[in-house]
Amino acid sequence: MSDNKSIVVLKFGGTSVTKLKRWQQIVRIVKQRLGQGYKVAIVHSAKSGVTNLLDQFCATQDIQFIDKVCQSITQLADELQLTVNIQEYLSELCAYSEKTQLDSYDIAKILSFGELMTHVIACKFLAKHLSIKSLDPKKIFISQIDDNRADATKILSAKCSIKSIKMTQDCIIIPGFIAANTTGNTVVLGRGGSDTSASYLAVALAARRIEIWTDVHGIFSANPHVVASARLIEKIGYEEAREIAASGGKVLHPRCILPAELDNIPIHIYNSQDMSANGTVIKKGYESTTPRVRAINVRHKITLISMDSINMWHQAGFMGKIFGVFAQMGVSIDIVVTAQTNVTVSIDQADNVITNGILATLKHKLLPFCTVIIYKNCSAVTLVGYRMRALLGQIAPIISNFAEQRIYLTSQASNDLNISIVVDEDQADKLVIALHDSLIADNTNQDGFGATWEQLITRQTDKPATPPTWWQTSQHKLLKLAQKHSPCYVYNQSTILQQISLLKSLKGIDKIFFAMKANPNAEVLRIMYANGIAIETVSPGEIKRVQDSISSIAQDDILFTPNFAAIEEYQAALEQGYHVTIDNKSILQDYPQVFSNQNIFLRLDPGHGSGHHRYVRTAGEHSKFGIHASELNAVKQLCDEHNITIKGLHAHTGSGILDHQNWFRTINYLTSKLKIFCDVKIINIGGGMGVTENPFDQGLSMGELDKILLSFKQKYPQLKFWMEPGRFLVANAGVLLAKVTQTKLKGNSGYIGLETGMNSLIRPSLYGAWHNIVNLSRLDAELDFRATIVGPICETGDILGVDRKVPFSSAGDVFLIANCGAYGYSMASRYNLREPAQEIFFHSFLNQ
Numbered sequence: 001m002s003d004n005k006s007i008v009v010l011k012f013g014g015t016s017v018t019k020l021k022r023w024q025q026i027v028r029i030v031k032q033r034l035g036q037g038y039k040v041a042i043v044h045s046a047k048s049g050v051t052n053l054l055d056q057f058c059a060t061q062d063i064q065f066i067d068k069v070c071q072s073i074t075q076l077a078d079e080l081q082l083t084v085n086i087q088e089y090l091s092e093l094c095a096y097s098e099k100t101q102l103d104s105y106d107i108a109k110i111l112s113f114g115e116l117m118t119h120v121i122a123c124k125f126l127a128k129h130l131s132i133k134s135l136d137p138k139k140i141f142i143s144q145i146d147d148n149r150a151d152a153t154k155i156l157s158a159k160c161s162i163k164s165i166k167m168t169q170d171c172i173i174i175p176g177f178i179a180a181n182t183t184g185n186t187v188v189l190g191r192g193g194s195d196t197s198a199s200y201l202a203v204a205l206a207a208r209r210i211e212i213w214t215d216v217h218g219i220f221s222a223n224p225h226v227v228a229s230a231r232l233i234e235k236i237g238y239e240e241a242r243e244i245a246a247s248g249g250k251v252l253h254p255r256c257i258l259p260a261e262l263d264n265i266p267i268h269i270y271n272s273q274d275m276s277a278n279g280t281v282i283k284k285g286y287e288s289t290t291p292r293v294r295a296i297n298v299r300h301k302i303t304l305i306s307m308d309s310i311n312m313w314h315q316a317g318f319m320g321k322i323f324g325v326f327a328q329m330g331v332s333i334d335i336v337v338t339a340q341t342n343v344t345v346s347i348d349q350a351d352n353v354i355t356n357g358i359l360a361t362l363k364h365k366l367l368p369f370c371t372v373i374i375y376k377n378c379s380a381v382t383l384v385g386y387r388m389r390a391l392l393g394q395i396a397p398i399i400s401n402f403a404e405q406r407i408y409l410t411s412q413a414s415n416d417l418n419i420s421i422v423v424d425e426d427q428a429d430k431l432v433i434a435l436h437d438s439l440i441a442d443n444t445n446q447d448g449f450g451a452t453w454e455q456l457i458t459r460q461t462d463k464p465a466t467p468p469t470w471w472q473t474s475q476h477k478l479l480k481l482a483q484k485h486s487p488c489y490v491y492n493q494s495t496i497l498q499q500i501s502l503l504k505s506l507k508g509i510d511k512i513f514f515a516m517k518a519n520p521n522a523e524v525l526r527i528m529y530a531n532g533i534a535i536e537t538v539s540p541g542e543i544k545r546v547q548d549s550i551s552s553i554a555q556d557d558i559l560f561t562p563n564f565a566a567i568e569e570y571q572a573a574l575e576q577g578y579h580v581t582i583d584n585k586s587i588l589q590d591y592p593q594v595f596s597n598q599n600i601f602l603r604l605d606p607g608h609g610s611g612h613h614r615y616v617r618t619a620g621e622h623s624k625f626g627i628h629a630s631e632l633n634a635v636k637q638l639c640d641e642h643n644i645t646i647k648g649l650h651a652h653t654g655s656g657i658l659d660h661q662n663w664f665r666t667i668n669y670l671t672s673k674l675k676i677f678c679d680v681k682i683i684n685i686g687g688g689m690g691v692t693e694n695p696f697d698q699g700l701s702m703g704e705l706d707k708i709l710l711s712f713k714q715k716y717p718q719l720k721f722w723m724e725p726g727r728f729l730v731a732n733a734g735v736l737l738a739k740v741t742q743t744k745l746k747g748n749s750g751y752i753g754l755e756t757g758m759n760s761l762i763r764p765s766l767y768g769a770w771h772n773i774v775n776l777s778r779l780d781a782e783l784d785f786r787a788t789i790v791g792p793i794c795e796t797g798d799i800l801g802v803d804r805k806v807p808f809s810s811a812g813d814v815f816l817i818a819n820c821g822a823y824g825y826s827m828a829s830r831y832n833l834r835e836p837a838q839e840i841f842f843h844s845f846l847n848q
Contacts, residue, residue, distance in 0.1 A: 006208040007167055008038045011176065011198035014048035015215040016272045017118055020079045025272055027129045029213065034130075034170060038208070041201055042132075042173040044122055045194040046114030047076055054114050056661065057093065058107045060668070064711060066093045073117045084120045089113045104155040109186040111156075115175035115194070122173060132171045140165060141179035141200055143187050150330025150358075155181075157190035162259065165204045174201060195256035199267075203259045209266045212252065217456050218269040218280030219244060219251050221295045222436045224453030226429050228770060229441050229786075229803030232450035233280055233294060237287030240294050240384060241267075243417050247382035248297035257282065271456075278450055286448070288386030293439040294448075295384045298428045302334075302378040303347045303354060304408055305362070309370035313340050318369070325365045329358065335380070335420055337409045343370075344409050346380060346422060378408060379428035382420045383435060389416055391439070398434050401796075402427060429768045433802060437788075441803050454805055470495050471735050471816060474842070475779055478737060482776070482814040487738040487756035487837035489825050491519075493527060494843075495733035496821075500531045502702060503729070508709020508721060513559050515687050515726030516542055518822035522549035523841055524730060529553060536724040538562055540569055543578070559724065561603065561650070563625060567591045574598055581650055581684075585631045585638070592642040601648040601684065602627060602635065602677070606669040626651065636676050646677040652686030652724070660705040662688070667712050667721075674716075681718070685709075687725035691732060691819060727822035734821025736761055736837055737776070740813040741792065750787035752809050757791010757798040760828050760837040761820060765797045772818040773801045781807035789815070793832050 010029065016022050026042075033040050045051075050072055057065035070090055077084045096102065096110060119134070126132050143158040160179050176194025179187050189196045195212060202210045219241065222230040236244075238261035245254040251269060260267050260282075267282040288294065312318040322343065326333055331354070335346040347354060363372045383395065389412060399407070399421065408422040423431060440449075470492045471478060478490065503512055513536035514528045520542060525535060529550050534557035537543050543560065546553060555577035562569055563583060570587070571594050573580050582588070583603035588595060605626030627635060639646060649670045653662060663685055670683050690700050709721060738754040745751075763769035773789055775781070783805040791798045800817060809815075828836035 006038050007041060007202075007205045008033050009041045009043060009198050009202040009205070009207045009210045011043040011194060011210065011212045012045065012272070013194065013212075013214045014045040014051070016213050017044050017046075017122065018048045018076065022272060023080060023122075023125055025275065026213075027126065029272075029275070030126075030130060030171065039167055039169075040171045041167065041205060041207065042122075042126075042171070043176045043194060043198040043201055044115070044118060044173070045176055046118045047072060047121075050114040050118070051111060051191070052661070054111050056664075057097075058102055058110055061097045061099070061102070063094065063097050066090060066097065069093070069113075069117075073121070076118075077121050080121060080125050082121060082124045084124060086117045086120060089117050104152045105185050105187075108155050108188045111188050112175075112178045112186050115177050119173070119175040122175075126171075126173065130171050131169070132173055133169045135172055135174040137174050137176070137178045137197065138180035138184070138186065140174070140204060141189075141197065143179055143181045145182060148327065148330065149332060153330060155185075155187050157193075158187040159255070160189070160196075160200055162200050162203045164206070167205050189255070190253070192250075192253040193255075195253040196259075199256040199259045199265075202265050203263045206263070207265055209268060210260060212267065212269045213272040214251065214269065215271065215273060216251060216269075217271040217274065217277055217453075219249055219295070220453060221440045221449065222432055223248075223250070223298065225770075226298075226768065227433055227436050227802070228452070228454050230436070230453045231440065232278065232453070232456065233448060234278055234450040235281055235283070235286040235448045236294065238282055238284065239415075240288065240386065240417060241282045243382075243384040243413075244295045244297060247295075247380070247384055247418060247420070248299040249295065251280075274456070277456060288448075291385070291387040291390035293383050293385040293388070293391065293435075296432050296435050296440070297382050297384065298432055299348060299380045299382070300377075300425060300428065302380045302422060303359070304344060304375040304378055304422065305347065305366075306342065306344045306373040306375065307366060307370040308342050308373075310341050312343065312370070319343065322366060322369050325362065325369075329362055329365070331358070331362065335409065335411045335422070337411055346378075346409075348380075375408060377425050378422050379425045380420050380422050381428055381431050381435070382418050383439070384418045387416055388412065388419050392419075394439060395419065395435070398438055399431075401434065402431060433768060437802060452803070452805075469732070469818070471776075471818065472779070475776060477842075478735070478816070479776060479814055481840065481842075482737040482739065485737075485838065485840055486814065487736065487754070487760060489760075489820060489837050489839045490735050490737060490842050491521070491524065491730075491821055491839065492733045492842045496524070496527055496730060497531065499729045499732070500528070500533060503723075503725065504532065506702065506706045506709060506723075508706050508713050509723050510720040511722045513722065513724040514729055515724050516546070517826060518726030519730045519734070519824075519826055520545050521825070521839055525549045528729070529557070533729075534559065536561060536726075539565070540572065543573065543576075559601075561601075561724075567594060570594060579648075581648075583626050585627060585635050588635065588638045588642070588644070592638065592644075595644050596642040597644075599645045599647040601650050601682070602646055603650045603652070604632070604670065604673065605629070606651045606653060606666055632673060632676050645679050647679065648682030648684055648722070649673060649677060649680055650684035650686065653688060656690045656727075657688045658690035658692075658700050660701050660708060663705060664708045667708070671712065671716060671719075682720045682722055683712075683716075684722040684724065687723060687728065689725050689728040691727055691822075730821040731819045732821060734819070734824060736817040736820040736824060738815055738817070738837065740809050740811050740815060742811060743787070743809055750785055752787045752789050752806065752815070754789065754791055754800065754815055756834070756837050757793045757800060758795065759791070759793055759831045759834045761800060761817060761824050762827050762829070763823055764800050765795075766827075771801065771820065773804055773806070774816050774818075775807050775809050775813050776816040777813040778807040778809070784808055792834065 030040050053065050053069050123134050141160040147154050176197035219233045220230040224230040242257045245252045270279040333345045334348040337344045366372045405427045411420045513534045515536045535546050536559040559579040560573040561581040581601035581603050603626050651666050738756045742753040758765045785808040789801040
């Protein structure tokens with residue numbers, strides 16, 4: 001065997017090592033490379049989901065997470081028909097559960113177990129098909145000594161020195177993410193650090209190239225879950241790729257590119273679910289040569305530190321003093337903007353372990369030099385490209401449209417490769433869409449760009465089989481309905497009943513309320529109540545709608561959860577015997593006589609929000625909902641003084657949530673407050689259960705959610721668990737039908753106008769929400785026209801869908817917008833004095 005064969009490093013991410021089918025693909029890829037004459041070095045991540053479980057174990061030291069890790073790893077081994085021994089790791093985890101407090105080294109070792117347990121499976125499975133040798137990453141990757149960052153950051157997001165090694169075998173394998181310090185303690189490379197492991201290994205082996213096999217096709221011009229028209233970047237230079245990764249691109253860990261660049265090792269990114277598709281190649285010679293924007297990214301959860309002092313003006317050494325404080329605390333700075341009497345910097349949590357305690361200490365140490373204001377939960381929108389200053393004339397008009405919103409700072413990189421704009425989190429996605437539409441989507445012929453995300457996802461050969469929706473099977477009947485009644489919302493009763501059945505299958509839930517603000521249609525309310533679903537309301541108007549629609553409804557089946565409402569509303573609901581929730585200490589202080597001797601719910605703020613957009617995240621200090629943890633003891637005292645019984649605790653963190661662990665965090669927080677509110681008999685976990693918008697997105701795992709619920713019911717048998725979903729019950733049951741009025745082609749931009757727009761469906765304009773849009777009249781026709789779907793309202797923002805592939809359409813064609821059964825008609829208006837779409841029940845139309 002010759003030792004001078006070219007070496008290729010193959011890195012496989014968490015989703016690529018999760019199922020038998022994926023491992024079979026790995027074997028095919030490895031054999032293909034070996035057949036091409038390469039030696040192969042494999043780097044792999046932990047099985048998808050395992051690191052998250054270990055993270056939660058570190059936060060709670062709850063042994064239930066050890067059981068879940070064991071179950072996940074064992075499930076994979078069983079699917080691969082392997083017998084593996086992971087008892088060593090499970091025993092260590094159990095020992096860690098007994099420790100009083102975990103330090104950073106403990107956390108690093110615990111997190112490494114995900115890769116190590118997956119590695120046991122990987123070695124056994126691949127040994128059946130290949131001659132392969134395992135390497136220990138702690139003997140190859142040693143963390144740098146000259147690292148001035150905070151200790152926790154050095155341990156949990158380590159940077160390593162690289163030493164050359166020889167590869168004598170044709171195929172080796174190594175777990176990613178893991179390294180050691182000079183004393184042999186385990187350190188890790190940060191979330192996503194397996195990419196960096198692959199880059200380090202490629203340099204150590206002097207490899208020919210690195211191949212990153214993941215669940216996406218490569219680097220895109222924007223986050224495709226925000227901008228469906230985002231385009232694959234097929235060719236790009238190292239420096240621009242580094243800027244994209246560092247500015248929020250999720251495909252590659254930012255730190256993995258520089259080692260490959262320094263040794264001129266190309267990086268290829270491929271989709272393991274679409275092996276024949278083009279990917280992204282990062283390589284010398286693929287740099288841009290003319291001014292252009294390559295990508296527009298967002299980094300959320302940016303913290304800004306604004307420092308003001310008149311003394312900084314013309315004072316030598318001032319900047320050195322304040323930056324010395326950051327250096328002393330090991331906090332790295334991202335963006336710096338200066339004025340005569342102000343310096344504002346941003347801190348990116350991707351490269352810093354930032355806690356409230358660290359921020360408080362930082363502020364305390366800066367106060368001798370300046371006044372300090374800290375802005376949390378900002379977002380940095382970054383445009384990455386070449387000679388960006390030359391594009392300012394194109395960028396400025398787009399940003400000017402956001403003049404009414406707060407722009408905290410703008411920054412131009414000294415290398416002219418990026419421009420960053422820091423805004424409130426709720427404006428970030430809107431700004432990205434506007435910038436992408438003008439600077440990238442409108443310039444479709446730029447070299448280096450490939451297909452859009454929509455085009456790639458529809459050609460994906462490994463896409464999950466999805467049954468046809470109710471509206472697909474009812475195409476002709478809906479077309480007949482639309483000819484007479486469009487524009488109209490159409491609701492399908494059988495879909496509502498299916499969703500009710502799905503929720504009622506949750507054994508861990510004792511009572512379900514429908515959040516009627518999602519759809520207050522009287523017939524919808526009657527269907528809910530007839531099938532055992534109670535009603536949650538937020539206004540006197542909603543209570544009256546329930547009373548008018550369901551004359552037989554019991555008092556116990558109405559829940560009133562207002563926010564910043566007049567005291568008369570609470571008083572009326574209590575007098576009628578309904579369940580009432582309050583979420584503000586001051587209302588108890590100001591009106592104790594109203595609540596005295598009453599049994600009520602408290603809505604708490606668990607301190608974190610979830611969901612697809614800031615406006616639907618209903619927890620955290622930037623949300624108006626819920627009682628802050630710091631006020632709970634004072635609320636308890638008020639309740640005791642006025643004989644107010646807290647019968648239930650409630651939290652609702654947002655909408656569109658697809659992560660079942662959100663409810664673990666919520667219930668864990670609520671039950672932790674039982675020691676304050678000892679009379680509590682009910683835990684209301686809220687709603688927010690996500691609905692899949694794209695046919696290829698994975699939905700919420702109801703089985704996993706029920707496991708969480710049942711684990712808490714077992715732990716707290718005295719409690720009843722309630723929930724109050726809205727959109728989950730009705731979104732898929734509704735569609736909006738509207739006829740085409742006009743089509744237009746402006747340069748390379750196509751537009752299709754419908755007879756109704758944001759007056760009927762405002763979610764795309766308000767939240768940037770994505771709805772599936774089809775030409776129902778030409779459902780099976782070729783998607784040969786790219787257009788933005790708009791309405792007739794005199795607003796630039798009257799957009800229902802951006803850059804969609806549809807058949808060439810004509811006036812009179814019927815378009816269908818899916819998932820409109822929630823927050824469609826209920827949020828509609830008569831703006832421009834245009835009537836919104838009417839509501840029709842599908843079964844009523846069929847019975848005519």
